[in-house]
Amino acid sequence: MTKRKLALGAIVLVAAVAAVALAVGVTAGSAKSNGAFKAAWIYVGPYNDGGWSQAHDEGRLYVQKALGKAVQTTYKENIAVGAQFAQTVASLAAQGYKLIFATSYGYVTPQLAQKYPNVDFEQATGTYVGKNVSEYFGAAEDTVFLSGIAAGAAAKCNTIGFVVAYPIPEVIRHTNAFALGAQLAHPGIKVRIVWTNSWYDPAKEKKAAQSLHGAGACVLGQNVDSPSTGEYAESVGIPWVGYDSDAHQFAPKSWLTASVYNWGPYYLRRVKAAMGGSWKPGFYYGTIADGFTKLAPYGKGVDTKARQLIAKQWMRLKKNRGAEFTGPLYDQSGKLRVPKGKKLTVSQLYSMNWLVKGVIGSPKG
């Protein structure tokens, strides 16, 4: 036998052994279950993005802590819409996950939900409610408005920069709320926006922040998931308003505040309902009043006057959700969009496609 044939034989043998070991392992290893209820969370970015996805993951850990061994939770991060989401759901369903929180709109389609009738889906920020699909979100525009007050009060010039993700109604209404808050504290101030076309892209967000600062912004805010904007603000020494999570550790000097979500209690209710068999599809819209949306603790840059103004508005919004969108409201061209005394409804907020007066940038991206 030549050396080569020997080598070939050895390789075939190794491969065969590996295959057998694998096959045995597979049959032995599958279908392991300890009876715990399985719930999974799916994120658009990393679970520790310092923003949106991290807030959801804190909600997941809240559920895990509250229910202990009765529940088994996991998450899937950096999942793209479409093919990858479908693959992920298939693998979760095969592993016996019964409740899936899809934390971004565009994930759950009617066809996909119908394919897994034994799995219940919960989708954040969307509108599609089906037999096994619920939608949930919160009136972050109220708290974003309050964070805008902090930004406006801290501005020593006449422009605030706001880094925004996609040109969609959700982001447009938050931008508008932010601008209205800033204008309340600092009449006539402009909010300049730059779109990144991504929920999570630290490099693009940093570039956007850079260009906004270059265009004269002396305060930065954001409706994207990473704290890059804040890190940039810290490096040039200007104040920053975050979003989604308390991210003061990324920019301790620049930090003002942020509109944050408290997903945990909602998640706990839904997981409990699914465990007890009482889960029903629905549409939940959390508010300041029920503790779903909050403001993160203030940084040093928020002075007493601003805190008082925010506290006053907080009470107003607690009693009257969405009050910041009470007329008269004008769009960028100066056209009256909401007449005096009228307030936008949730469906109007969900389909908002115009920017308020004083915002510089296009609502079309």
Add this chain to the structure above:
Amino acid sequence: MRLTVERRLEQPRWLGLVVPVVSVVFALLVAALVLLATGHDPLSSYRQLFDAAFLSTGSIDQTLIAATPLAFTGLAAAAAFRMRVFNIGAEGQLYLGAIVAAAAGLYLGGRGGASPGVIAAMVVAGAGGGAAWAAIPGVLRAFFRTSEILTSLMLNYVAGYLLTYLIFQSESYWRQTTGFNAKVFPTGKPLPSNAVWPPWLLHAQGGIDLPLGAGIALLAALALWVLYRRTRFGFEVQVLGDSEGAARYAGVRTRRKILAVMAISGALAGIGGASQVGDFAHALDGDPNGLQKQGYGYSGIVVAALGRYNPFAVLLIAFLIGGLDNAGNTLQGANFPSGLVGVIQGIILFSALGGELLVRHRPRVVRRASVAEATPLPGAVQ
């Protein structure tokens, strides 16, 4: 003592099989060290990986979702690279294929079950869209000697922005504009029912939906093999790939070949785009966090290289890499960071590609004394 890598004078057939197997085994061993160092059990991780990719119920179904586009982009890269025309633009050509095929489906489609005519029109439209997009770098290369690597790559970004623009930033023909949902979040207009590509149900593993696109990829591979191995065109392409000077001397029309090869390559990627619309999304997916995040066009280059530009090998590799891709989603989770999945996938691909060097070349230890005397072999890689 010095280590050199020199070209093999003869390439034994068995080497072509042994090298990839050893490379993958080697990669699994290296990745096992990484897994151990990060506190994971390599055996159970690998078991989960293979289980999720190929063995568990429904796994092949999901693997095919990634494998089908990879087969098309792999064939696209193989078709061009064989002639040393480096079309890096399969990504953008796939988008253009998707855009044009979606337009055809939306325009021609109607009610009822799958219509062969509409589906055929979508395939042709996809191929046309991809070929037209690839023709831009093709013409630039053929007539102005511009590097097709750069131009085709840059056009990927253009195609990506166009795709996003059509769904997110304009009220285009492709965008769903009626209904409340469409106002809240931009989506593509759904295809009429007879434009949806019917899967072929295989009664295995609890039912596998074999996408129509996978079948078309098989036919495309066959056609490509016949074209490159059995026709004068293919022969000339191979000669051009091996030596442009020799081909010219023999009277091969270089410009025409470059244009034809780019068009074929683009058409293949474009059909991949049509399959994205017809087989999977059933609408044009313009979300930057959707189709564009998958990078099928770029992965196709790896698929082609591992398949050594052989169309049938490309299909097999596409299936394996599709499995690896799909399994990554299963493996990651609260106790297994997605970055670690990427590291394992990277080690496997890197090792498999690196091993390819050993098929054509062999390492040799050269003693210092003999270096001065030995004249390097022609083609030796130092």
